[in-house]
Amino acid sequence: MNELKLPSSMNETERATLLEQLENLIAQTYNVEKEYIALRGAYDRLQSLIGEIIEALPNALWVLNEDGSVFLQNSETRGLEELLKQLPPDGDETEINLKGRHYLVKSRKRDGKRIISATDITEQKRKERLASMGQMAAHLAHEIRNPIGSITLLLSTLAKRVTPQNRPIVDEIRSALFRVERIIKSTLLYSKGVEPRIRPFTLESLEAECLRAVENYRYTKPIRFTFDFDTATITADPDLLAMVLQNLLYNAIDAIEEDEEDEGSVTLRARQEAGKTIFQIEDSGIPFTDPDQLFEAFHTTKTKGHGLGLALTRQIIEAHRGEITVKREPKLIRFIIPSDT
Numbered sequence: 001m002n003e004l005k006l007p008s009s010m011n012e013t014e015r016a017t018l019l020e021q022l023e024n025l026i027a028q029t030y031n032v033e034k035e036y037i038a039l040r041g042a043y044d045r046l047q048s049l050i051g052e053i054i055e056a057l058p059n060a061l062w063v064l065n066e067d068g069s070v071f072l073q074n075s076e077t078r079g080l081e082e083l084l085k086q087l088p089p090d091g092d093e094t095e096i097n098l099k100g101r102h103y104l105v106k107s108r109k110r111d112g113k114r115i116i117s118a119t120d121i122t123e124q125k126r127k128e129r130l131a132s133m134g135q136m137a138a139h140l141a142h143e144i145r146n147p148i149g150s151i152t153l154l155l156s157t158l159a160k161r162v163t164p165q166n167r168p169i170v171d172e173i174r175s176a177l178f179r180v181e182r183i184i185k186s187t188l189l190y191s192k193g194v195e196p197r198i199r200p201f202t203l204e205s206l207e208a209e210c211l212r213a214v215e216n217y218r219y220t221k222p223i224r225f226t227f228d229f230d231t232a233t234i235t236a237d238p239d240l241l242a243m244v245l246q247n248l249l250y251n252a253i254d255a256i257e258e259d260e261e262d263e264g265s266v267t268l269r270a271r272q273e274a275g276k277t278i279f280q281i282e283d284s285g286i287p288f289t290d291p292d293q294l295f296e297a298f299h300t301t302k303t304k305g306h307g308l309g310l311a312l313t314r315q316i317i318e319a320h321r322g323e324i325t326v327k328r329e330p331k332l333i334r335f336i337i338p339s340d341t
Contacts (some may be wrong), residue, residue, distance in 0.1 A: 004134040066112050076118075083118050095121070114225040145184055154178055175218045182246075194312075194319040196237035203270050203277075209242040210249060210268060219253050222263040229270040234277050234339045240316045241337075247309035248281045248333060255285025277339050282332040294326060 027182050054074045063072040086096050093160030102125045103118045162170050207229040264284040271278055295314040317324050322337035
């Protein structure tokens with residue numbers, strides 16, 4: 001290290017003072033450097049924290065420079081680059097449809113940057129659409145209920161006077177009315193929500209309801225039905241569970257009707273196990289096309305379906321604190337509810 005040379009004209013006191021000032025300056029320089037390093041570390045940690053916060057956001061986020069280049073973005077933006085192309089130049093908020101999904105896009109400008117967020121509202125839009133459809137369906141069900149009641153009453157009178165050769169016609173009308181009444185009941189129940197009326201009852205009584213349901217349903221193929229119910233008493237809503245099993249049976253019958261085979265089979269089991277009641281239905285009909293959409297309201301692939309049966313089925317099971325599962329191979333639907341709901 002080079003030795004510091006002081007002017008020869010300085011006396012000892014001046015030299016000592018100058019050296020002391022230089023030492024203080026060097027010490028202050030070291031302190032400034034330490035503070036800078038600490039400040040830089042704090043800044044880096046802040047940047048890292050901001051990055052983690054942005055990355056944790058559930059919606060896509062971009063920060064753009066004035067020239068449109070990306071200054072910052074999170075991983076939710078992957079695959080959504082087309083949104084930026086569809087965004088109006090001066091739009092603050094807009095809805096954009098991209099690849100079958102709906103996005104609410106908001107844009108703000110600040111300090112020369114443009115902040116853009118895109119939130120997937122597809123599920124919200126679907127629920128709004130279902131709510132609107134449910135309200136309309138409930139209104140129609142109310143309007144249809146009165147004339148159906150009148151027709152049912154007149155049919156009862158007609159059944160007492162009909163000739164034997166015309167009896168099949170009356171039976172067919174009765175079956176059609178049963179189907180319409182079932183649709184009305186399902187629609188009204190789905191629109192107002194399910195509230196189980198819990199009470200004890202036997203599985204055998206539920207099995208009897210299933211037999212009556214099959215007798216009232218029209219189908220054209222020979223179908224072998226197997227009912228295997230435990231001898232047991234459970235606590236739940238028997239009317240709602242009967243409706244669940246009815247819906248599952250009718251779906252199974254319709255699947256067999258749409259199958260290419262000349263005949264089919266349906267097996268319905270109910271057993272108690274470790275404080276739970278397990279129901280399982282299997283059929284030989286056409287396979288499930290999309291199990292994920294099976295319980296979606298107003299979604300149906302059947303020619304005779306109204307799209308509420310399985311949606312209501314799930315609603316009833318969930319109201320009993322139960323769960324339902326679907327398997328493709330072998331084709332079956334299983335639901336489990338507590339025996340003491």
